Amino acid sequence: MRSAKDFFRPLAVGAPTPPTEIPARPSRAIHFFDPSNPKMAAKVPDMVGSVDVLLGNLEDAVKADNKVAAREGLVEIGQNTEGLGGPEAQTQLWTRINALDSPWALDDLTTLIPAIGHTLDVVMVPKVQGAEDIHYVDRLLAQLEAKAGLDRPILVHAILETARGVANIEEICGASPRMQGLSLGPADLAADRRMKTTRVGGGHPGYLVRQDPASSSEADINASRSVFQQDLWHYTIARMVDACAMHGIYPYYGPFGDIADVVACEDQFRNAFLLGCVGTWSLHPKQIAIAKKVFSPSVEDVAHARRVVAAMSALGGDGTGAVMLDGKMEDDASLKQCLVMVELAERLAATDPELAELYAAAEEG
Numbered sequence: 001m002r003s004a005k006d007f008f009r010p011l012a013v014g015a016p017t018p019p020t021e022i023p024a025r026p027s028r029a030i031h032f033f034d035p036s037n038p039k040m041a042a043k044v045p046d047m048v049g050s051v052d053v054l055l056g057n058l059e060d061a062v063k064a065d066n067k068v069a070a071r072e073g074l075v076e077i078g079q080n081t082e083g084l085g086g087p088e089a090q091t092q093l094w095t096r097i098n099a100l101d102s103p104w105a106l107d108d109l110t111t112l113i114p115a116i117g118h119t120l121d122v123v124m125v126p127k128v129q130g131a132e133d134i135h136y137v138d139r140l141l142a143q144l145e146a147k148a149g150l151d152r153p154i155l156v157h158a159i160l161e162t163a164r165g166v167a168n169i170e171e172i173c174g175a176s177p178r179m180q181g182l183s184l185g186p187a188d189l190a191a192d193r194r195m196k197t198t199r200v201g202g203g204h205p206g207y208l209v210r211q212d213p214a215s216s217s218e219a220d221i222n223a224s225r226s227v228f229q230q231d232l233w234h235y236t237i238a239r240m241v242d243a244c245a246m247h248g249i250y251p252y253y254g255p256f257g258d259i260a261d262v263v264a265c266e267d268q269f270r271n272a273f274l275l276g277c278v279g280t281w282s283l284h285p286k287q288i289a290i291a292k293k294v295f296s297p298s299v300e301d302v303a304h305a306r307r308v309v310a311a312m313s314a315l316g317g318d319g320t321g322a323v324m325l326d327g328k329m330e331d332d333a334s335l336k337q338c339l340v341m342v343e344l345a346e347r348l349a350a351t352d353p354e355l356a357e358l359y360a361a362a363e364e365g
């Protein structure tokens with residue numbers, strides 16, 4: 001066990017000091033691309049500035065034969081793309097490295113950190129099983145940062161893709177001050193859990209509850225009844241949200257593999273947003289707009305939140321007391337909920353001029 005006093009000391013001589021807080025940078029869409037795919041790579045420069053995170057994927061979905069090309073392609077992009085990555089950039093640069101037990105993970109880190117460590121913001125680690133995986137990456141990153149002379153620690157993001165990872169969720173989140181957040185890996189997780197879905201994220205029509213029959217007669221039991229589809233991922237996302245909030249880091253949904261079904265994609269993303277996630281993944285350019293829309297509070301919600309803040313301020317501004325607004329009671333707790341909304345809106349508007357205009361218009365109106 002490490003002493004609390006050691007927790008914020010670098011794990012290698014000359015490595016940057018670990019962070020005491022993880023900045024709440026906009027990350028509504030983490031857009032995945034395969035750096036070994038020339039068509040995808042060619043689109044990256046034009047996406048800078050219009051998506052919060054561009055992630056060079058090196059793991060699953062990249063063919064084994066292309067692993068080296070993907071790594072090298074990402075180096076090329078990280079070194080030569082104007083405005084991408086680094087603490088001041090509007091569009092962060094992330095990577096998903098290969099799994100720690102694969103033949104590629106070590107070379108991924110030892111290649112990327114010296115070459116693009118100054119622009120790489122977050123390393124996403126797949127199939128994290130427990131704190132030991134984060135400790136390994138933590139020490140290795142510190143050694144590589146020291147060697148490369150970096151002055152800013154690279155953050156770590158874990159994907160939950162195994163039952164063991166979910167069972168160890170709190171220790172994973174607390175394993176290093178570098179921990180930035182968690183994403184759901186629904187396909188690997190479903191396989192590991194022996195769930196019986198073959199989809200990459202999203203709902204399932206068989207996971208439902210059915211309205212009671214009008215009577216126990218055979219005719220009524222077989223009659224048409226309303227069914228309500230349930231969310232297969234509710235339990236896992238809820239655990240992620242609590243573990244992340246407890247550790248001051250950020251939960252994300254993950255992939256929605258039915259690229260054509262933009263409507264269900266939006267619904268699934270919104271469930272995660274409402275539960276507390278700050279963003280999601282985008283696998284195809286058309287999912288970026290969906291993620292940005294869903295993970296930015298609506299103009300109506302922001303306007304309402306501002307009214308509650310104003311009403312509570314008029315009451316004295318210290319949060320105590322209660323007011324009635326549109327027939328509803330508002331007090332300290334609802335004020336705090338509204339401040340979550342207003343602060344998120346302000347943070348996003350600071351880097352998204354379109355949103356800033358919408359929120360400003362709502363305030364004037």
Ligand SMILES: CC(C)(COP(=O)(O)OP(=O)(O)OC[C@H]1O[C@@H](n2cnc3c(N)ncnc32)[C@H](O)[C@@H]1OP(=O)(O)O)[C@@H](O)C(=O)NCCC(=O)NCCSC(=O)C[C@](C)(O)C(=O)O
Pocket residue numbers: 031032033034039040041043057060061159161184185186187188189200201254255259282283284285
């Ligand atoms: C789904 C696919 C095959 C459809 O690819 P497509 O070429 O058939 O689509 P398209 O609609 O025809 O594409 C239109 C244009 O957009 C380009 N394009 C298409 N996608 C992208 C992109 N992402 N970024 C940049 N450009 C993209 C594409 O190259 C094409 O360019 P063109 O007009 O010049 O011909 C393709 O979009 C793709 O490969 N996306 C990334 C998939 C990926 O990263 N998967 C891994 C993450 S999910 C996962 O790993 C699971 C998890 C967490 O591990 C677990 O649950 O366990």
Ligand SMILES: [Mg+2]
Pocket residue numbers: 060126161185187188
């Ligand atoms: Mg996976």
